[in-house]
Amino acid sequence: xxxxxxxxxxxxxxxxxxxxxxxxxxxxxxxxxxxxxxxxxxxxxxxxxxxxxxxxxxxxxxxxxxxxxxxxxxxxxxxxxxxxxxxxxxxxxxxxxxxxxxxxxxxxxxxxxxxxxxxxxxxxxxxxxxxxxxxxxxxxxxxxxxxxxxxxxxxxxxxxxxxxxxxxxxxxxxxxxxxxxxxxxxxxxxxxxxxxxxxxxxxxxxxxxxxxxxxxxxxxxxxxxxxxxxxxxxxxxxxxxxxxxxxxxxxxxxxxxxxxxxxxxxxxxxxxxxxxxxxxxxxxxxxxxxxxxxxxxxxxxxxxxxxxxxxxxxxxxxxxxxxxxxxxxxxxxxxxxxxxxxxxxxxxxxxxxxxxxxxxxxxxxxxxxxxxxxxxxxxxxxxxxxxxxxxxxxxxxxxxxxxxxxxxxxxxxxxxxxxxxxxxxxxxxxxxxxxxxxxxxxxxxxxxxxxxxxxxxxxxxxxxxxxxxx
Numbered sequence: 001x002x003x004x005x006x007x008x009x010x011x012x013x014x015x016x017x018x019x020x021x022x023x024x025x026x027x028x029x030x031x032x033x034x035x036x037x038x039x040x041x042x043x044x045x046x047x048x049x050x051x052x053x054x055x056x057x058x059x060x061x062x063x064x065x066x067x068x069x070x071x072x073x074x075x076x077x078x079x080x081x082x083x084x085x086x087x088x089x090x091x092x093x094x095x096x097x098x099x100x101x102x103x104x105x106x107x108x109x110x111x112x113x114x115x116x117x118x119x120x121x122x123x124x125x126x127x128x129x130x131x132x133x134x135x136x137x138x139x140x141x142x143x144x145x146x147x148x149x150x151x152x153x154x155x156x157x158x159x160x161x162x163x164x165x166x167x168x169x170x171x172x173x174x175x176x177x178x179x180x181x182x183x184x185x186x187x188x189x190x191x192x193x194x195x196x197x198x199x200x201x202x203x204x205x206x207x208x209x210x211x212x213x214x215x216x217x218x219x220x221x222x223x224x225x226x227x228x229x230x231x232x233x234x235x236x237x238x239x240x241x242x243x244x245x246x247x248x249x250x251x252x253x254x255x256x257x258x259x260x261x262x263x264x265x266x267x268x269x270x271x272x273x274x275x276x277x278x279x280x281x282x283x284x285x286x287x288x289x290x291x292x293x294x295x296x297x298x299x300x301x302x303x304x305x306x307x308x309x310x311x312x313x314x315x316x317x318x319x320x321x322x323x324x325x326x327x328x329x330x331x332x333x334x335x336x337x338x339x340x341x342x343x344x345x346x347x348x349x350x351x352x353x354x355x356x357x358x359x360x361x362x363x364x365x366x367x368x369x370x371x372x373x374x375x376x377x378x379x380x381x382x383x384x385x386x387x388x389x390x391x392x393x394x395x396x397x398x399x400x401x402x403x404x405x406x407x408x409x410x411x412x413x414x415x416x417x418x419x420x421x422x423x424x425x426x427x428x429x430x431x432x433x434x435x436x437x438x439x440x441x442x443x444x445x446x447x448x449x450x451x452x453x454x455x456x457x458x459x460x461x462x463x464x465x466x467x468x469x470x
Contacts, residue, residue: 032172032294032397033319033360035138037070037117039406039422039463040366040378043315044242045255045301048467049119052134052195054299055257056180057244059121059130060191070117070465072424078109078143078457080395082162083434086450088214096218101151102158103215103449107395108146115140117465130193132180139174139262139294143167143396155217157208157225163395165215165449168227170205170396174262174294176238189246197238199262201269203290204231205396211277213440213447224278228351230329232271232290236263251305259297261323266293273329273350287332288350295320295359313380314365321387324357326446342446352446354439355397360387364404374412378422381405390433394451400428408463418467426459 035053036042042050047061049068082104091099119134145168151158160168177200182193209228210216217225242257269290276283301315328336334348342354366380381404388399408422437452 032139032141033297034115034140035136036072036424036461036463037115037136038068038465039408039420039424040313040364040368040380041410041420041465043255043301043303043313043364044257044299045244045253045303045315046313047244047253049121049132049134050117051193051244052119052121052132052178052180053117053136053138053176053240053259055242055244055255055301056132056193056195056240057182057191057242057257058255059132059180059182059193060184060244061246061253062121062130063123064469065120065122066467066469067120068117068465068467070119070463072115072461072463074111074113074115075460076109076111076113076457077459078398078455079106080163080398080453080455081106082453085434086437086452088216088440088449090212091214091216098151098155099217102155102217103162105148105162107148107161107163109143110146111142111144113142128184128186130182130184130191132178132195134178134180135176136178137173137175140172141396142171142173144169145395154221154223155225156223157217157227160208164208166207166394166451167396168206168208170203170207172203172205173201174267175200175202178240180240182244189249191244192242193244194241195239197240199236199238201234201236201262201267202232203269203271205229207396209275209277213444213449215449222279226275226277226280228276229274230271230288230290231274232269232288234267234269234290236267238262238264253303255299255301257299259299261296262294266291270332286350288329289332289334291326291328291330291336293323293325295323309370311368312365313368313378315363317362317384319360319362319387321357322359324355324387326355327353338446339443342442342444344445349445353448354442354446355392356389357387357392358389360385366406376410377408378410379405379407386431390431390436391438392451393431393433393437393455394439395455398428398431398455398457400431400455400457402429403427416469418469419465420467421462421464424461424463426461428455428457428459431455 038050044055051058117136121132176197178197180195184191240259329351362384364382368378386399406424410420
């Protein structure tokens with residue numbers, strides 16, 4: 001066995017070990033979709049290790065062995081302003097000034113987060129076959145909201161902000177270990193690829209909660225506001241397939257891919273729900289399953305060489321977020337049987353969060369230009385449409401029409417090593433759901449305090465990556 005083959009076979013074990021100590025990311029595409037690895041080099045029509053996720057067939061354009069380590073550092077700022085109109089209409093003290101102050105006003109979030117990608121592709125010494133492995137987190141969200149000071153000390157829960165009924169801090173991730181392969185038909189300049197991914201899911205979230213689904217804080221002199229902690233994990237499989245075509249040699253490359261839903265449908269995570277309501281002694285703990293359904297994705301991309309030094313890159317994605325109907329906490333082994341109004345006929349569902357998301361699309365276009373023999377500059381402009389409707393948006397799922405701007409440089413340090421860096425800005429348009437929020441109109445166990453109000457968010461992303469080729 002060659003030295004290169006030995007390295008290729010052993011590398012996945014090292015990547016899995018390294019992945020265990022890397023932090024997950026915040027969502028920065030539609031919904032929870034966070035797949036922006038490699039900046040403008042992560043597309044379904046570019047031949048590099050990012051193809052393992054975006055289009056496994058595009059590995060057909062690679063040669064030798066390529067190892068890529070990629071890290072995106074995100075600086076995320078968000079705010080939520082909750083108006084008096086969002087207060088629960090049947091709270092026990094709707095005219096109490098301390099109650100109103102604890103549940104209205106502006107909450108802020110300022111987080112610094114890391115998003116990793118580690119991947120390797122190899123031709124294994126063959127002409128037509130390529131294999132690859134990568135670790136990455138395409139679905140994820142992480143948030144920790146700032147504390148608020150200067151509120152009435154008789155309501156201790158108010159320090160966590162008016163958004164606390166939906167999120168105080170939390171994390172939800174789907175970590176992929178993807179094994180991919182492609183086969184090329186040289187006479188047709190056509191490559192086909194497929195992948196399979198064991199996916200590790202994890203959720204951990206803390207939110208305020210009370211027994212009637214309102215934002216009530218006290219009954220007389222008794223505090224009734226509580227807290228709940230959901231922690232759950234699960235494992236399932238996903239798959240992807242694609243085609244990559246060098247339509248005009250050295251001038252036009254096209255790529256098309258399909259990525260399945262994790263688990264090919266519903267994702268079930270096993271865990272615990274820990275709850276303390278009001279002044280009850282101790283914490284109640286129960287075994288639960290956490291259920292949700294991520295989308296499948298179709299992507300198309302192109303790279304057009306317009307001169308010896310310049311090319312134009314474009315890609316499009318369709319994300320079927322309409323599969324994401326609920327996030328449901330049920331008794332262990334049970335199903336999420338709720339009706340359209342959010343109610344249930346039994347007691348299997350403990351908490352249900354209606355989502356009712358909608359399909360989203362994204363588009364990006366931009367040039368690459370060779371300013372020197374070993375140095376390229378690149379940039380792009382793009383957008384994604386929101387998956388989250390105003391009726392169910394809350395502080396754990398801030399989503400909006402987003403505009404993406406990227407600019408960067410890639411330089412070949414030597415024959416074997418290339419280094420790239422870019423700045424990517426994601427501008428969210430403001431969302432005002434004041435008159436459209438529906439959370440408090442659902443029946444139990446789906447009822448929660450209103451998420452109505454104004455949401456703002458901006459993300460600055462610095463991406464750096466290094467590729468070693470041999």
